[in-house]
Amino acid sequence: MLAPFVGGIYYGSLIAGLSATARGHGRPVIAVQTSSAAADLAIHGGDPAFNSPVAWDHIGGFVVFADAAEPEYLMRTVQSGRPVVLVGHSLEAMDSPTVLADNAAGIREAVEHLVREHGCRRLAFTGDFAATDVRERHEGFMAALREHGLEPGPLLPTENNLESGVTWTVDDFVRQGRPDALVAGTDLNAIGAQRLLARAGLRCPEDYLLTGFDNLDLAGFVKPELASVEQPLQAMSSLAVDLLLRRMRGEENSPETHRLPARFVPRTSCGCTGFALALPTLEMDDERQRLFQRLSAVAPVEFSRSGEVTSAMTRATSLTADGLLAAAAGDTSEVRPAVDALRVLLDAHPGQETLRVICRSIQEYAAALQWDDAPSARRVDRAVLDMVLLLGRVNNHAQLGNQLHLRSLISTSYALSAALLHRRDADPRDPAWLALTPAGAGSIALRGPDGELRCTPGWRRLPGPAIPDGPISVEGFPPVEVIDAAGLEHTTFVVRAKVGDSDRGWLALVDRVENRVEDGRDLVNQCAALLTIALDLRDSEEHLRRAAHRDLLTGLPNRSSFTMSMQAAVEHGRPFVVLFLDLDGFKRVNDTLGHHVGDELLAHVAGRIQHCLRHIDIAARFGGDEFLVLLDGMTAGPELDELIERIQTAISRPYVLSGRTARVGVSIGAAEGGPTATLERILQDADADMYRAKAAGRALRGPVGSK
Incomplete structure (x- = not known):
């Protein structure tokens, strides 16, 4: 099942009907959310970013809800040999059955009621025309007006199907005279319009009548109670499963369109008595x-x-x-x-x-x-x-x-x-935190620097086969063990762990369908969004930690980090030597070739120093053109002299920088450390020894600085 969101009253009710019917046929359901975890709730035509064949290795056929994916993606599903049934939308290019609510008939019933029962002659329409079902409802609205010989009132487009989408003004509504009624493409648009008009002093139903579409539970609780058109959501998804299974079995199944009836529910907002205070005459x-x-x-x-x-x-x-x-x-x-x-x-x-x-x-x-x-x-x-x-x-x-x-x-x-x-003791990559939710099992597939997916160890609430970790293809995610853990009583949800530009991979979890959270911000979306944000925070903290202890130009540890390494060496009690390096001729390179070339030179020098050292040694940038080296377990002697000479020779070789050749030298001082030495004294001794070497214009000779 593909849907923009896998929860909420609308999509959640569709999925609930689908899951119940599939359960009756002994078929497990994978519910794939095609929008990212933190996507805008107003989705039209499918998210262009969703082009991944996630879970295709497990899928025998698709039920695709409106605005789940772009036509190109849907054509790929058909070309893969997997049958498709569309719900709530149609696509002429696809040879697939389509299940629709009779949007036009539902709106026409609402218009008929307003015209015949309440004498309305001028009706306005508001809705988001980017949505295919709203366009269909508007067509039914216009057809009903033509049948009565009525001219339409103002057309008031919204930016989305929610209350927030109503951005038109009261002047737009009354520009050519106040309409008798306003027909909205969705209940939430209707509620948003009613609140906007109420702020301008227009009362419903005294000043105008109002109808919505979807018959949300909220429609019966707002004031005035909202008249609305009810869709057969569970029946639509149930029929879609029946049609899909027939195609999966290879039975003849024509690509016809199946329209299920919608029903107008009158309430106070359309001028009728609300909440059954008076039953209609029969x-x-x-x-x-x-x-x-x-x-x-x-x-x-x-x-x-x-x-x-x-x-x-x-x-x-x-x-x-x-x-x-x-x-x-x-x-x-x-x-x-x-x-x-x-x-x-x-x-x-x-x-x-x-x-x-x-x-x-x-x-x-x-x-x-x-x-x-x-x-x-x-x-x-x-x-x-x-x-x-x-x-x-x-x-x-x-x-x-x-x-x-x-x-x-x-x-x-x-x-x-x-x-x-x-909590810093909880690793977001370990889905054991799903134990805080009602989920029965879960798996996380994270995208590495190379773009490849890799599952972290999975989690399950009840005993059963372990959910494996390791590399996995997007087609193979989630692991089959997750789907088996869902069985028939639960649904496997798959959501992209993506917030803004941060795309971490995928989250799969086993749970029941959630259709009681109105806006679709259900638990599976929260889990995927929080996972993404948590991983981003951990990476940001690690970046800041590294930045606090790293020199950004050379990538070497900075002075603060080097000091901590020295302190650890002192506490360990083993002998060590600190080298203090100062480049000779660096200012001339900066002045003649520019600071950007000087920066490039410093990065090359850092690389050459590291190349000369053992894996246990630590090189750091002290500042400017000065470097430090910590030689663990070393003392004064031939080995130290040989290493210093090797560093000098490496640094003194020519550099090709931005097409120019440059040379620098280096003066090196050294000081031995030990359990009784202070950090400040060791650095002072190494610095002083470096200046002696620089004054003599020679490499380090003779005894190193005192302990």
């Missing part, structure tokens, strides 16, 4: 059929194609009606089964609005029944009250569960931040 005499229609109104739109859930609505209707009849006779044993049946509908479309419609539908049904005696009526009233209270308790538990879940996510995010960004 002209029918059969009270059971009326109850069935009421309950059908709260079912998700995809239930219209599901015989199983239609059966659930029929069962809920029958058990509710029979339970009330039994209660009238004094038998309350049927109340609980009726509540359990109604709970199926509430669980399918949880929320305060669904609860109120169900409760008022029960009350309406009970009120329409005729009773011969007052005790029966009282028993029915009591049964209705019990049903309402029990359903309310169910809804409260669900809301409490959501609150606890979000609190848990906040706590987890805090713990992850503390572990990855602040």
Whole structure:
């Protein structure tokens, strides 16, 4: 499965439906996020940076959601021999089935409602036209206006599909007279528009009517409650899995487009009564059929194609009606089964609005029944009250569960931040920090300087085969052991560990689908982003640490670092010698050839000094054209004299710098160190000995400086 984001209400709901259907077919799911971990939430047409065949070795077929990848990438998937099904978008060049919500029909239903029920004559549209589905919704909007002979009001483009995308002004909205209604391409655009207009004193629905699209849970809680078009998200992804598996089995599967119905949900913002304070009139005499229609109104739109859930609505209707009849006779044993049946509908479309419609539908049904005696009526009233209270308790538990879940996510995010960004004993490369999350297993593939991927040792919560480390191809990531750890109950998520220009590689983890975090900033994205930032911080700290102890020009240790090495040698108690080197003739090179050539010369001198030393010796730049050398375990004698002569000879050879030839000499002083010597005294002795050598115009001879 390819999607711009692997969480959030929209993509998360699609993935939840896909995973559930795939599970029923015994197929594991790999959910690949094509956007980087910290990508802008407004993605259109696919991220050009996503061109990697990640996980292709494990994939038998692709379900591709809208804006997941550019057409060129999708064509590569088809050319690889892996079948593809598109969801939420279409591509004419691809011979692949497409599953779409009927965007145009949903918007047309909203426009029909505004025109016929509320007499609107001038309607405006707002949305992000970079998104293919919003363009389709606008086309349906225009078609509906043409059918009624109406001219469109202002067209108000947004910068993205979120509240922040509404950047047009109130003047744009009322330039040619205030529209009767505003139709938005998404719920979040609608909410952003309503808040912008409210700041200018325009009230909804008193001054204008408003509709959105997507029917987010938020739509029923904002003020005014937002009328919206509901998409059959889970049904879309479920159908996509069915179509893909048919192609994977080699069955004939035409590349036709499958459009599933969307449904307009009226609320306060379109001028209707919100939260089921008054149920719409239904002209029918059969009270059971009326109850069935009421309950059908709260079912998700995809239930219209599901015989199983239609059966659930029929069962809920029958058990509710029979339970009330039994209660009238004094038998309350049927109340609980009726509540359990109604709970199926509430669980399918949880929320305060669904609860109120169900409760008022029960009350309406009970009120329409005729009773011969007052005790029966009282028993029915009591049964209705019990049903309402029990359903309310169910809804409260669900809301409490959501609150606890979000609190848990906040706590987890805090713990992850503390572990990855602040604790120095936790290595970000070791995915054991995933134990702080609900994840079941994980693997990290980091990109080396050569661009090759290498897995760090994997992590798993439960016993099982070890998740291997070592070199891996992008096609082979994640390791098969991660996918096996997911089984069918969980999903394997793959997200690029990329924040801004920092592209570290990939993170794979095993978890359940998250569709309760509205903006898509779910845990897997936080993990990948924090991993990237933590690695960047560690590298920055290492760079600063090195910079604090390194000379930037020559790459040698600086004076501070050299002093620490001397201190360690003193504490170790072994003999050592310090050489103090000062270049002869360096100023002449600087003055005649320029400082940039002088810098180049110093870098060459540093290299020649290191070439003369043993691997245990340390060379450093003292400053300017002066260098220091620490010779571990050495004392005055022929070996030292030979080394000094070798250094002098190496440095005195000609240098070719920027096309010019230059020569310098070097004066070298030496001082022996020991357990009783102070660092300052050793450096003073070596410096003094160097000046004696420079004054004599000779190489170091005779005894070295005192201990």
